[in-house]
Amino acid sequence: MSEAVATIRRDLFRKDLFVLIVVVAVAAIAIVPGLGGDPLTISRSQSMGSIAVALVAACGLNLLAGYSGLVSLGQGAFVAIGAYVSAWMLLGVGLPWPLAMLSAVVVSAGAGAVLSLAAARLSGPQVAMITLAFAVMLHRLFVELETFGRLAGYPNVSNHETSLLEPIEVGGFVLEPPLFAGTAPLAMVLVGIIAVLSFLAYRNLAQSAWGRSLRALSTNEIVASHIGINPRRRKTAVFTVAAAFGGVAGTMQTQLQAHLQPESFTFTLSLSLIIMVILGGAGRLYGPVVGVLVLMTLEHSHAMASLVEFQQQNLSDTWFLSDEGLTGLLLILTLVFLPSGIVGGAQQLSHRLRARRENSSAELDEASAFEVDESIVKSAVRQEQVHVDLATRAEVMRLQDVTHSFAGLKAVDDMQLSLREGTIHALVGPNGAGKTTLVNLTTGVYPLQAGASCTILDADATGLAPHAIYQVGVARTFQTPQLFQGESALVNVMAGLDAKLGESFLATLLRLPGIRRKEAEGRDRAMELLRRLGIEEHANTPAGELPYGLQRSVELARALASDPKILILDEPAAGLNPSETYQLGTTLEAIAATGVAILLVEHDMSLVIRVADEVTCMERGARIYHGDAAGLQQDERVLTAYLGEGHVTIDSKGSSNA
Numbered sequence: 145m146s147e148a149v150a151t152i153r154r155d156l157f158r159k160d161l162f163v164l165i166v167v168v169a170v171a172a173i174a175i176v177p178g179l180g181g182d183p184l185t186i187s188r189s190q191s192m193g194s195i196a197v198a199l200v201a202a203c204g205l206n207l208l209a210g211y212s213g214l215v216s217l218g219q220g221a222f223v224a225i226g227a228y229v230s231a232w233m234l235l236g237v238g239l240p241w242p243l244a245m246l247s248a249v250v251v252s253a254g255a256g257a258v259l260s261l262a263a264a265r266l267s268g269p270q271v272a273m274i275t276l277a278f279a280v281m282l283h284r285l286f287v288e289l290e291t292f293g294r295l296a297g298y299p300n301v302s303n304h305e306t307s308l309l310e311p312i313e314v315g316g317f318v319l320e321p322p323l324f325a326g327t328a329p330l331a332m333v334l335v336g337i338i339a340v341l342s343f344l345a346y347r348n349l350a351q352s353a354w355g356r357s358l359r360a361l362s363t364n365e366i367v368a369s370h371i372g373i374n375p376r377r378r379k380t381a382v383f384t385v386a387a388a389f390g391g392v393a394g395t396m397q398t399q400l401q402a403h404l405q406p407e408s409f410t411f412t413l414s415l416s417l418i419i420m421v422i423l424g425g426a427g428r429l430y431g432p433v434v435g436v437l438v439l440m441t442l443e444h445s446h447a448m449a450s451l452v453e454f455q456q457q458n459l460s461d462t463w464f465l466s467d468e469g470l471t472g473l474l475l476i477l478t479l480v481f482l483p484s485g486i487v488g489g490a491q492q493l494s495h496r497l498r499a500r501r502e503n504s505s506a507e508l509d510e511a512s513a514f515e516v517d518e519s520i521v522k523s524a525v526r527q528e529q530v531h532v533d534l535a536t537r538a539e540v541m542r543l544q545d546v547t548h549s550f551a552g553l554k555a556v557d558d559m560q561l562s563l564r565e566g567t568i569h570a571l572v573g574p575n576g577a578g579k580t581t582l583v584n585l586t587t588g589v590y591p592l593q594a595g596a597s598c599t600i601l602d603a604d605a606t607g608l609a610p611h612a613i614y615q616v617g618v619a620r621t622f623q624t625p626q627l628f629q630g631e632s633a634l635v636n637v638m639a640g641l642d643a644k645l646g647e648s649f650l651a652t653l654l655r656l657p658g659i660r661r662k663e664a665e666g667r668d669r670a671m672e673l674l675r676r677l678g679i680e681e682h683a684n685t686p687a688g689e690l691p692y693g694l695q696r697s698v699e700l701a702r703a704l705a706s707d708p709k710i711l712i713l714d715e716p717a718a719g720l721n722p723s724e725t726y727q728l729g730t731t732l733e734a735i736a737a738t739g740v741a742i743l744l745v746e747h748d749m750s751l752v753i754r755v756a757d758e759v760t761c762m763e764r765g766a767r768i769y770h771g772d773a774a775g776l777q778q779d780e781r782v783l784t785a786y787l788g789e790g791h792v793t794i795d796s797k798g799s800s801n802a
């Protein structure tokens with residue numbers, strides 16, 4: 145059923161796209177005299193052109209600020225680069241128009257890449273500040289540079305004997321800008337085509353493994369790196385791509401205006417673009433479309449001017465909100481009442497209405513995590529065995545002589561750990577014993593100190609970063625589930641295998657057939673995992689709306705998606721009820737039976753004693769016990785360590801309570 149829903153969604157999307165293409169085509173035809181009736185007025189053509197320019201720039205910005213959470217206040221600067229460089233390449237250098245446009249986009253993208261080198265080390269407000277500084281600096285540059293005509297603009301009469309660029313010619317047609325009454329503004333056709341192609345490229349990127357990787361980046365860089373993404377490289381890539389979109393928008397502006405003024409590219413342009421993205425819905429595919437349309441319509445329909453006039457006449461002619469003030473108010477109201485923008489708000493509302501119709505909220509509350517598919521439980525070899533003979537299992541990971549301190553506090557002290565194929569190794573210990581720190585050392589979050597070593601599948605993995613550790617076959621979950629809250633469970637799970645697919649950027653941009661096939665295969669694999677974990681029916685529910693236990697199941701499914709050889713679970717039973725914990729144990733045994741080595745960091749002794757083939761107990765960073773689960777219950781040092789937490793016994797049923 146969920147497959148059917150997904151198919152309908154895909155079909156609907158195609159329809160949306162079809163509508164968009166038709167609208168732009170009709171609009172383009174309508175302005176050509178003799179083809180679509182009377183020509184639109186010059187000012188309306190210019191408005192449509194500005195909408196197209198803003199749309200392309202906002203789409204790029206949405207990838208950066210919406211999808212990857214890197215809020216840029218400098219997108220206008222890349223529009224300026226695209227505009228000025230394409231104009232200069234046409235007039236100053238004399239390049240043919242396709243090359244002039246291409247080089248402008250390349251220069252813009254290059255500037256984005258350079259800026260990203262600084263910004264990739266930063267996050268949150270720091271990124272916003274550095275991009276803001278860039279926008280202000282670039283504006284000054286265009287005001288100061290003689291090559292670009294300073295305040296007189298480019299071109300200008302004193303330098304070029306003309307204040308307008310020659311319109312370009314394509315197949316005998318002169319693409320006049322929308323400037324002169326009685327002339328068909330054919331430049332609008334080119335601008336329309338570029339806008340549609342740019343939107344398609346943006347859609348292809350946003351709805352792909354690449355787009356999902358941006359979401360991972362915005363959720364949490366550490367999580368992103370544990371599903372195979374190199375955060376630095378991905379940040380650079382998205383900065384470059386967003387700047388390229390800005391550059392494309394700039395080349396469109398050059399064709400529309402034929403003359404460039406630095407005043408068109410002040411910081412206000414960057415601010416308007418970010419407002420459009422937020423207003424429409426940051427991180428939503430159609431967010432920029434809606435945001436641009438709403439804000440530009442307000443500006444170009446004189447609604448803003450009427451509102452200002454209304455205030456002056458009815459309230460006060462000294463204390464009133466100007467155009468900018470009203471835009472700011474709109475932004476504040478959106479952030480307060482529709483934090484996910486117009487599209488996000490509409491999507492949430494439609495999801496809630498659908499959930500109410502299907503009464504699924506009640507189902508969700510009762511839904512239980514880890515209700516594993518019966519057939520998988522039956523096929524689990526471990527059902528028949530109590531615990532495996534460790535000596536017969538190949539070692540898949542060995543961690544040696546690991547020590548780690550936080551500001552003088554030894555969190556991990558000379559630890560050794562080994563994992564074997566198809567077995568469950570439990571890592572236990574009181575709060576603050578160093579378990580999570582050890583896991584973070586294992587997965588490359590913290591570097592290993594000199595002298596320590598890590599071997600994974602017989603290869604030296606010492607010093608590998610988390611994304612590289614993922615590539616050699618290690619997957620993990622976190623103490624609190626780290627999911628992309630606004631995305632469906634299905635998309636979350638698909639993100640777990642994206643990095644393994646290794647899709648090329650160009651193939652993604654063009655959505656080549658291979659990409660569609662891989663995307664379909666990834667979707668099938670993710671659905672299969674959701675089915676195996678008994679949560680298939682929640683595939684299309686946003687992860688953030690799922691109960692805690694189900695979120696844990698989704699996170700486990702995401703970790704399994706990459707087909708790991710080693711699975712590291714940090715307190716997977718935390719927050720689960722006894723029945724869910726029991727089911728989790730069965731799931732873990734089933735996973736181990738497929739040959740996966742599991743490192744289970746856990747406080748729930750009943751689970752540990754039931755499923756662990758091997759147990760390591762830590763206290764104050766050091767190993768105080770290593771052996772089987774039965775021995776753990778009798779070990780004096782272990783009992784004393786737990787006594788400190790108020791636990792008196794760890795009985796044969798696994799209870800560690802007093």
Ligand SMILES: Nc1ncnc2c1ncn2[C@@H]1O[C@H](COP(=O)(O)OP(=O)(O)OP(=O)(O)O)[C@@H](O)[C@H]1O
Binds near residue numbers: 573577578
């Ligand atoms: N980033 C950090 N900065 C400073 N100290 C830290 C940091 N992370 C952990 N510690 C300290 O290191 C010690 C080990 O912490 P760790 O989280 O690894 O323990 P744990 O066994 O996983 O605990 P719990 O079972 O409560 O999760 C604790 O004293 C903790 O306060």
